[in-house]
Amino acid sequence: MEHSSDAGTDHGRAEANSRVSARVQEIQPQQIRVMFELASAVEAEADGDADLVHLEFGEPDFETPENVVEAAFEAAREGETKYTSNAGLPVLREAIAERASAARNRPVDPDSEVIITNGGVEALHLAIHAVADPGDEVVIPTPAWPNPISQAKLADAVPVEVPMPAEKGFAPDPDRIIDAIGPETAAVMLTSPSNPTGRVFSETAIERVIEAAVSHEAYVIADEVYRELAYEDIPPRAVALTDRDEWVLSVNSTSKTYAMTGWRVGWLTGPEDVVAQLTKIHESTTSCVNTPAQYAALEALTGPQAPFEEMHAAFRERREFVSSRLESMPHVSVTDPEGAFYAFVDVSALAGSSMEIAKRLLYDYGVVAAPGQAFGAGGEGHLRLSFANDRVRLETGLNRLEAMVRDELGEKSE
Secondary structure, three states: OOOOOOOOOOOOOOOOOOOOOHHHHHOOOOHHHHHHHHHHHHHHHHOOOOOOEEOOOOOOOOOOOHHHHHHHHHHHHOOOOOOOOOOOOHHHHHHHHHHHHHHHOOOOOOOOOEEEEOHHHHHHHHHHHHHOOOOOEEEEEEOOOOHHHHHHHHOOOEEEEEEOOHHHOOOOOHHHHHHHOOOOEEEEEEEOOOOOOOOOOOHHHHHHHHHHHHHOOOEEEEEOOOHHHEOOOOOOOHHHHOOOHHHEEEEEEOOOOOOOHHHOOEEEEOOHHHHHHHHHHHHHHOOOOOHHHHHHHHHHHHOOOHHHHHHHHHHHHHHHHHHHHHHOOOOOEEOOOOEOOEEEEEOOOOOOOHHHHHHHHHHHHOEEOEEHHHHOOOOOOEEEEEOOOOHHHHHHHHHHHHHHHHHHHOOOOO
């Protein structure tokens, strides 16, 4: 593949433009998407002969189960194509409230403590805008999914990135997070399992972080989108570990657990006074979530769970394969992910930034990966590889990565 490794270097450089707000110009394009666009250009140029292995996106390769799809069709056929309540379909909120009640050990009111959003990403966006004033701080342990960092900036808040220790495989360190919480803290992000590292917060770590946040009257925004995709014990819900759950906002979605990324159905549960404000913002942005998609989500949550259990089992098997294969490679290392479907691979032995390494891997070896620098402080020197792909393509992609490592570091295969 004949491409300059400098291709696409203008991505992410916001030029001064007095016609656009400064806060929007400060936001950089998400580098995961940058890699996808670069790969798309390669594929377009090759006219179908590129044979790229896509490991950049966090998207299950499984199809949405037929009963879930049929639920959306049936809803549409029966005329369920109008607006729902801004907060979402009542019956869907009831199903979510039932689950949330079990976690909180108290009844959760579906009418006032649950809001349905356009994916988990909108729930996070609404939460940050609702609780953070301009100049407030949002504490974000990193490496982290980049969207909350951008969302904090869009709210004129200050994202405070707190790198987890790379030398310990990015294991969550509550002391580092607590040290970053102060008088200006409006919220603390806790994502467990983590995207991109797959690490899981322990009960003790969550309890300590919530206690520290509450002592400063700061919210904990618990991103639990990958919670059901854990490989050891299912991580505890943050709300179950405190008697001050009025300071915890829990976010989830159907995207990852139920192979429904394109359906765009997420939700947030939290105290009535905060959810009311989220609903107000939501009404001014997207009004409500696609109505047939909400019926699909209801079927996913309340219908047969076997298809999702099978998907989870497949991810578990792939995790074992990917971890073992990476451990066998020279000059790279990875900590076994405890959840989600990513391997965060240390490639710091290779020359250049993680973006430069990702581009060489794409242009010279045909593998699309997400550069570690996309995930904030501490991510540099790594690549995120998604194992939400079939075993054959994973093997091909990892073989190509090893070929790159051996070629660049002068070590031939045995």
